[in-house]
Amino acid sequence: MSNNVVIKVEGLSKHYLLNKSAKQKSDTLYGNFIDGVKNIKNITKKREKQDFWALKDVSFEIEKGDRVGIIGRNGAGKSTLLKILSRITPPTKGRIEITGNVASLLEVGTGFHGDLSGRENIYLNGSILGMTKAEIDAKFDAIVDFSEVEAFIDTPVKRYSSGMYVKLAFAIAAHMDPDILILDEVLAVGDAAFQKKCIDKINDLSSSSGRTILFVSHSFSSIRSICNKGLYFDSGKLMDVGPIDTVITKYQRFVKETVAQNINVNVKPLSSTGEWDVGTDLSVEVSWERGRFAPGWHCDLAFYTFDGVKILALQSQMFSEFSSYGEYNAAEFIIQNVGFASSDLRMDVGIRKDIDTPYEIVVENCATVSPSQKSLPLYKRQDVIIVPKATCKAIKI
């Protein structure tokens, strides 16, 4: 069994020293002048540093053909792990042993040069990713075909739409031929159809040739469709390794438990089908301990796509119904789906005293909601996010 191991990570740690910025930086040009003069005086002084362990004593093994999903909240250490695995930054302690050649895709289109044509960029980007010219020559037609931008292949890529740009970039990456492929949230590109094409391509790569894949994502649906094994990180520590479904369940339970200590979140679609389809409402009920949070406090929601783009933020004080209640310990948001793209959204909840005070508590990733566009005819489905129709009122449970 052990000779099937392709990646062996032992006691891996990564340490950063963060600069403590003691005082507020000035935001005027004149103020910056003064700061600059002061800096000259303090140039020999040691600045105060803060220790930060992005990864702490992480050990695991990955076998050939495993498709590993890496999950965890923001700042849990997932990306740091991938960066060390891809040799972008060295570890502080520990070691990694790898068999077979590694290709990592932490971003699509790395090194694209706007002035060069699509054709030239295929060669440039392909070489940056570690392919030789001969390899690219052989795969050139397949790349162009996959990218769907054949008509513009001799146009400088700065004239591309952002969709075409990522399609071309992903097409190149999809044609790398490594034993181990490392992917960081890169699937969040292009339209839904292209995303599906990418997932199919990755599945195809791994099943046909026993390729090992490491995949970071916040989208459980795409992790489930690709991975068979999961690693779950929190605050730089490896919390769980195992079959993907158990790991995801454990992660979700952990998140719920953290939430339960402070606030309760209950998300349910109000449609008859149980889906948050276009035109139907979603109810998000946030309740909190009476003792800790006083009446009159505000509850905010934020929705992000799994690649971290904030698409919607709702603040309770936006709604006139909210403030008319005196004593309350919960807020219920009703959000209408006015045409959200069919992809998972993760939800953060924050509670604070007033609009201009910092949040008393923020729960990241406390729920995943999945809008759908099933009831719309194909030609009406869209990726555009429209400001939704929503209400919010204070209630008492």
Place this chain on the structure above:
Amino acid sequence: MDSEEKWDLVVKPQVSVFDLNLKEVWRYRDLLILFVKRDIVAVYKQTILGPIWFVLQPLLQTIVFNFVFSSSFSRSINGCPYFLFTFCGIACWNYFAECLTNTSNTFIANSSIFGKVYFPRLISPLAIVTSSVIKFLIQFVFFIVMLIYFIVIGRVGMEISWSVFLVPLLVILMAMLGLSIGITISSLTTKYRDLRFLIAFGVQLFMFVSPVLRPVTPEAVNAKKHFIEMLNPMASILEAFKFIFLGNGTGTLSWPWLLYSTGFAFLTFFLAVIIFNKVEKSFMDTV
């Protein structure tokens, strides 16, 4: 069973500073070629004159310097047309300066790529030097054409001898010096961006103390001044270059000083390699 040889790649905290991994650089040679191509082609995309600019730029500089300095220096170069003399100096200097400034900026300019993909980092300074050599060669060919013209009209004598074989060495030395100084600066710019503002000024200043627009003060005139000027490692290289093509009086071929510059270049190169290897590992965390 877990012997080192079993694994293709071992990622460890510390790697020896002398470990250049040239084998890996060779494996990425296609990338080197494409970087060079990108650097050269992208410069004249969306220009009308295209690669002509590679020649036109030093030519315009030469014309400007001719207006300013022609009267003060043209008597001291033994009848050689000052225009030709300046062009020769500027082409060499631009080549050196480009190696220096571009490598000094290599980590910051490429941080978006370096932060996302691994390839031997040595590729990018190598690409800078290679594209600078190519641009220099274009200017050099133009210089030879001008030289032949001046020989035909009789303004310059035919003085080319066996010493022309020194030219490849001089070209390599200039690149090594530019690269080494550049890399040393680059290791500091990742932390202190202030230096980026000083480089352009520093290179300009360096040009005026080097024998680019004028020859070095002859030893016979002022031995002390001559000695100080020759301490500049670029001095004997520029002097030799002009001596080889434009003949005696425009420059001198001094073996001891050339040896000094060669030693200087190799020593700084050696230091630069160590610095580069050290910075390469850690700069992603500081940049």
